[in-house]
Amino acid sequence: MSFLSLRSLSSRRCLPIASSRLLVSKLSSVVSYSTNPSPEPAAAPIQGPASASTSYSSFDYEGLFEAKLDAKRKDKSYRYFNNINRLVQNYPKAHTADKQQQVDVWCSNDYLSMSGNPLVLEATKTALDNYGAGAGGTRNIAGNSALHLRLERELASLHNKEAALVFTSCFVANDATLTTLVSGMPDLVYFSDSLNHASMIQGIRNSRAKKHIFRHNDLAHLESLLAQYPISTPKVIAFESVYSMSGNVGHIEEIAQLAKKYGALTFLDEVHAVGMYGKTGAGVAEHYQFRNGNTSVLDSIDMITGTLGKAFGVVGGYIASTARAIDYFRSYAPGFIFTTSIPPSVAAGIIASINYLRSSSSERYLQQINTRTLKQRLDKLNIPVIPNPSHIVPILVGDAHLAKFVSDTLLSEYGIYVQSINYPTVAVGEERLRITPGPRHTLEHMDNLVTALEQIWDKYSLKRTDDWARIGGKCGVGIDASQKSAFLQTRGWLPNEEFVWSNADLEYAKSH
Numbered sequence: 407m408s409f410l411s412l413r414s415l416s417s418r419r420c421l422p423i424a425s426s427r428l429l430v431s432k433l434s435s436v437v438s439y440s441t442n443p444s445p446e447p448a449a450a451p452i453q454g455p456a457s458a459s460t461s462y463s464s465f466d467y468e469g470l471f472e473a474k475l476d477a478k479r480k481d482k483s484y485r486y487f488n489n490i491n492r493l494v495q496n497y498p499k500a501h502t503a504d505k506q507q508q509v510d511v512w513c514s515n516d517y518l519s520m521s522g523n524p525l526v527l528e529a530t531k532t533a534l535d536n537y538g539a540g541a542g543g544t545r546n547i548a549g550n551s552a553l554h555l556r557l558e559r560e561l562a563s564l565h566n567k568e569a570a571l572v573f574t575s576c577f578v579a580n581d582a583t584l585t586t587l588v589s590g591m592p593d594l595v596y597f598s599d600s601l602n603h604a605s606m607i608q609g610i611r612n613s614r615a616k617k618h619i620f621r622h623n624d625l626a627h628l629e630s631l632l633a634q635y636p637i638s639t640p641k642v643i644a645f646e647s648v649y650s651m652s653g654n655v656g657h658i659e660e661i662a663q664l665a666k667k668y669g670a671l672t673f674l675d676e677v678h679a680v681g682m683y684g685k686t687g688a689g690v691a692e693h694y695q696f697r698n699g700n701t702s703v704l705d706s707i708d709m710i711t712g713t714l715g716k717a718f719g720v721v722g723g724y725i726a727s728t729a730r731a732i733d734y735f736r737s738y739a740p741g742f743i744f745t746t747s748i749p750p751s752v753a754a755g756i757i758a759s760i761n762y763l764r765s766s767s768s769e770r771y772l773q774q775i776n777t778r779t780l781k782q783r784l785d786k787l788n789i790p791v792i793p794n795p796s797h798i799v800p801i802l803v804g805d806a807h808l809a810k811f812v813s814d815t816l817l818s819e820y821g822i823y824v825q826s827i828n829y830p831t832v833a834v835g836e837e838r839l840r841i842t843p844g845p846r847h848t849l850e851h852m853d854n855l856v857t858a859l860e861q862i863w864d865k866y867s868l869k870r871t872d873d874w875a876r877i878g879g880k881c882g883v884g885i886d887a888s889q890k891s892a893f894l895q896t897r898g899w900l901p902n903e904e905f906v907w908s909n910a911d912l913e914y915a916k917s918h
């Protein structure tokens with residue numbers, strides 16, 4: 407590779423001497439960093455200077471930041487960030503701040519390990535060599551590359567829609583599209599599931615449209631809210647297919663029927679389901695179609711959003727819908743128009759990932775088998791798994807300090823990384839560990855995890871399923887048999903089925 411030499415840079419006539427020295431010192435620090443990286447500092451809260459006051463302003467900005475951070479520490483919502491570096495050749499291993507210290511990762515959303523898939527890496531590298539590292543700007547100004555366009559065609563075809571539009575993330579896709587919808591329909595009313603992700607909440611809030619929050623997965627409540635409006639009022643029902651922190655599944659078919667009855671559009675976030683469910687990895691809507699032979703489920707959803715950063719293993723987000731709706735978002739959504747797009751190399755990697763997962767079910771199969779095995783093993787040990795029919799394994803701890811303590815102990819004493827999930831991501835008292843088994847976890851990895859959890863639960867007398875049952879149950883753990891079927895309904899449980907991937911579905915996946 408040929409770099410511009412430092413001497414030629416500093417001898418350029420247009421560069422003043424002082425700036426050239428600065429540039430040389432900056433470049434040399436970059437060079438010395440990249441050839442000899444020193445260990446990153448371990449994860450720790452970012453510390454500011456001891457004094458909270460600033461000399462450049464009468465307002466105590468630093469004091470304000472400190473007070474706000476202190477409030478977070480007090481209400482236990484302060485977030486801790488661990489230094490974890492996933493090793494592509496050796497995944498699920500990662501190293502911590504110390505390169506010599508390797509740990510097993512059990513909480514990544516790279517659900518199918520596609521970020522390390524050789525076809526994805528190869529496609530990314532080829533496009534990187536041809537088109538460089540960056541996109542060069544917004545799509546409108548820097549140009550609509552062939553790879554972006556191809557990616558959007560793939561996504562539209564995956565969801566059986568006319569068109570799709572790619573954003574830098576699905577947070578941005580949800581926020582931008584829900585905010586923008588209202589500019590065409592000032593009377594629009596949103597109906598939003600109470601467990602919807604922050605990106606949808608933000609989009610609906612930013613739209614300033616009228617909104618109703620319906621109780622999670624409660625169809626009767628949703629219908630009572632819809633029925634308050636004439637059929638001619640524009641309405642959007644926003645909901646998810648797999649709810650990430652509980653693993654619950656949305657009632658897609660039933661919500662689509664209500665939407666039809668009351669003249670509403672359906673907006674379905676399939677972020678935790680794309681790549682994971684359905685015959686070709688299009689998500690839960692496709693899975694129901696695959697399961698029932700009913701071809702109308704995907705069609706009954708007007709707008710589907712998804713991420714390219716979880717099961718597809720790269721980064722980015724999108725919406726798929728009618729050609730007109732997509733053109734409308736492309737023309738009006740500031741979150742699409744005014745930002746640099748994903749690089750072409752990233753688009754190339756995603757296309758490879760989608761194409762691969764459309765035809766290979768073996769990653770989905772292994773992921774589901776590992777999920778079932780882990781849930782069964784923890785159940786047998788009376789370790790409180792929050793029941794759900796999806797690929798997510800949440801373990802109830804019920805206290806923020808304890809959840810973080812368990813996470814820290816797993817990392818420091820057992821070399822296992824599972825982040826704890828605390829308020830406001832989940833309600834106070836429902837703090838948990840969120841485990842995501844993947845296709846590259848072996849039985850040995852699982853033995854280590856199960857042994858570690860059993861020892862920690864034992865040593866620190868953490869509440870087990872029976873203990874939760876004695877105090878009336880929580881989050882479906884240890885609940886009374888009489889409440890069970892109503893509760894399971896909220897989990898999106900299918901009649902007589904324990905998992906979205908039924909045994910028969912798994913047989914299909916095994917052979918494809």
Ligand SMILES: Cc1ncc(COP(=O)(O)O)c(C=O)c1O
Pocket residue numbers: 575576577578580603605646650675677678712713714715722723
């Ligand atoms: C349900 C849901 N929607 C949207 C997003 C945002 O997706 P992305 O990571 O692509 O921004 C997330 C992120 O975790 C999510 O859980």
